Amino acid sequence: xxxxxxxxxxxxxxxxxxxxxxxxxxxxxxxxxxxxxxxxxxxxxxxxxxxxxxxxxxxxxxxxxxxxxxxxxxxxxxxxxxxxxxxxxxxxxxxxxxxxxxxxxxxxxxxxxxxxxx
Amino acid sequence: xxxxxxxxxxxxxxxxxxxxxxxxxxxxxxxxxxxxxxxxxxxxxxxxxxxxxxxxxxxxxxxxxxxxxxxxxxxxxxxxxxxxxxxxxxxxxxxxxxxxxxxxxxxxxxxxxxxxx
Numbered sequence: 001x002x003x004x005x006x007x008x009x010x011x012x013x014x015x016x017x018x019x020x021x022x023x024x025x026x027x028x029x030x031x032x033x034x035x036x037x038x039x040x041x042x043x044x045x046x047x048x049x050x051x052x053x054x055x056x057x058x059x060x061x062x063x064x065x066x067x068x069x070x071x072x073x074x075x076x077x078x079x080x081x082x083x084x085x086x087x088x089x090x091x092x093x094x095x096x097x098x099x100x101x102x103x104x105x106x107x108x109x110x111x112x113x114x115x116x117x118x
Numbered sequence: 119x120x121x122x123x124x125x126x127x128x129x130x131x132x133x134x135x136x137x138x139x140x141x142x143x144x145x146x147x148x149x150x151x152x153x154x155x156x157x158x159x160x161x162x163x164x165x166x167x168x169x170x171x172x173x174x175x176x177x178x179x180x181x182x183x184x185x186x187x188x189x190x191x192x193x194x195x196x197x198x199x200x201x202x203x204x205x206x207x208x209x210x211x212x213x214x215x216x217x218x219x220x221x222x223x224x225x226x227x228x229x230x231x232x233x234x235x
Contacts, residue, residue, distance in 0.1 A: 004161070033223075042122075042208050042225030043162070056222065091161055106152070107223060109161035 002026045004110035006092050012116045018080035021113045024073070025094030033107065034067055034077050035091040043091055049075060082117045089114050121145075122211050122226035130232045133201055139194040139229045141209030150212040151192040152223070153183055157205045165207070168192060179203070204233045 005024040013019050025032050031050055035043035046065065048056040051072040060067065064083070069075040079086055093107040125140040143149065150169050154162040166177025173185040183194045192209060209226040 006161075040228075042210075042227045044225070045222065048222070093161075106164060106167060107162075109154075109163070111161045112159075114159070 004092055004094055004108055006090075006110035006113050008113055009111065010114050010116075012118065013082050014118050015084055016081040018078065019082050019115060020079075021077045021090050021092075021115075023075045023077070023092030023110060025075075025092070026096075026108055029094035029096055029108070030072075031095045032069055032075050033093040033095075034075070035093065037089040037091055037112070039088070046077070046090075079115075082115075084117050087115055087117045122209050122224055124207075124209055124226035124229050126229050127227065128230045128232065130234060131199055132234050134198045136197050137195065137199050137203075137231065139207050139209075139231065141192045141194065141226060143190050143192065143209070143211045145190075145211060145213060147213060151183075151185060152210040152212065153177065153181070153192075153194050154208045154210060154225075155179075155205050156208065156228075162208065165194070199231070199233045201233050201235060203231060206230050 004026055007022050011019055033048050034046040036046050037043040044059060046060045047054060047067045049069045052069050065079055067077045077090060089112045091109055091112045093109045095107050121144050123142045129139060131137050152167045153165040155165050156162045165181050166175050166183055168175045168185045174182060176182045181194055181196050183192055185192050206228045208228045210223050212223045
């Protein structure tokens with residue numbers, strides 16, 4: 001069964017360092033999402049891509065976070081510089097279609113990248 | 119705007135007992151509703167979804183949920199739980215856009231279900 005691939009699974013870094021996460025969605029999925037999940041809370045959307053275009057980054061802290069999906073396939077989320085409050089699980093998800101009749105919000109999630117900032 | 123409220127942050131139950139995890143939502147437009155499950159250090163997996171039609175929805179692992187429009191609720195139930203059901207459960211709402219895709223999923227804060235022997 002096809003899966004969303006994420007790396008690294010775990011990352012420990014010191015504050016003020018740069019960190020990057022990679023995601024490869026299920027083949028053919030046009031929409032890609034990055035969520036942040038702080039311990040004990042639900043996931044919160046950081047950024048959403050439709051193919052290579054950003055369609056929602058309203059909750060992305062743009063002073064330190066950036067995301068790209070240059071060829072409309074895999075994606076990278078970067079944090080520079082990392083802060084203590086960035087410690088969280090970063091989840092990537094993808095969904096099948098851009099058509100409103102079939103893109104119902106059923107997302108397929110990767111296993112996540114857990115970031116610890118010291 | 120839409121929001122999701124999961125009324126219980128933790129629900130401990132004994133094995134083979136029934137369980138209900140509560141979820142209420144608010145939205146000014148029609149929505150799609152979901153329950154996801156998350157096992158420790160893993161991503162989220164879809165349990166079930168309500169898109170339209172019958173208000174009683176059956177999902178994987180013996181779970182079901184009932185959509186109640188008048189009470190804006192979507193409670194998750196299982197008649198007999200197993201130890202392996204221990205996990206975090208998230209209710210989520212996807213808002214239907216009149217002019218575009220149904221794509222933004224908003225999650226509740228989660229309910230930790232702990233099944234004890």
